[in-house]
Amino acid sequence: MSEPQYYIAQGEKVQGPFPLSRRVVGWAQMGRVRPDMLFSREGGAWVAGRDCPEIFGTVPVPVVPAQLVRPVRAVQPAQVVPAAAVAPVVSRGGSRGLASRGRRDDDGPR
Numbered sequence: 001m002s003e004p005q006y007y008i009a010q011g012e013k014v015q016g017p018f019p020l021s022r023r024v025v026g027w028a029q030m031g032r033v034r035p036d037m038l039f040s041r042e043g044g045a046w047v048a049g050r051d052c053p054e055i056f057g058t059v060p061v062p063v064v065p066a067q068l069v070r071p072v073r074a075v076q077p078a079q080v081v082p083a084a085a086v087a088p089v090v091s092r093g094g095s096r097g098l099a100s101r102g103r104r105d106d107d108g109p110r
Helices: 020-030
Strands: 005-010 013-019 038-041 046-048
Touching: 005 020, 013 020
Parallel strands: none
Antiparallel strands: 005 013, 005 038, 038 046
16 A cells, blocks of 8 residues: 655645655654644645544654753732822933034924
8 A cells, every 4th residue: 555645735845745654744744844834735626734633643742851941930919009109200401402413492383
């Protein structure tokens, strides 16, 4: 009995046929094909990869090595300061700041 052949579609592009065990499953393990792509077994109906256990049911769940996992540090919540307790910011530059941008105090709003 020959190995099943699969076609793979992503958007408008269709490629294949590819042998299941030698190509398609290997590509799934490498992340080259994804569960959101469409697959057709030997020209049959198109099925989402997430519904193909023969392809994605064999993909191992990645394990993160313990040395890469960092402990979570507890953080204290920020203290909320009421708006009335905050002093307004007052510019000490007088009209100098406005004049440096080509405006004088008597120019009025723009």
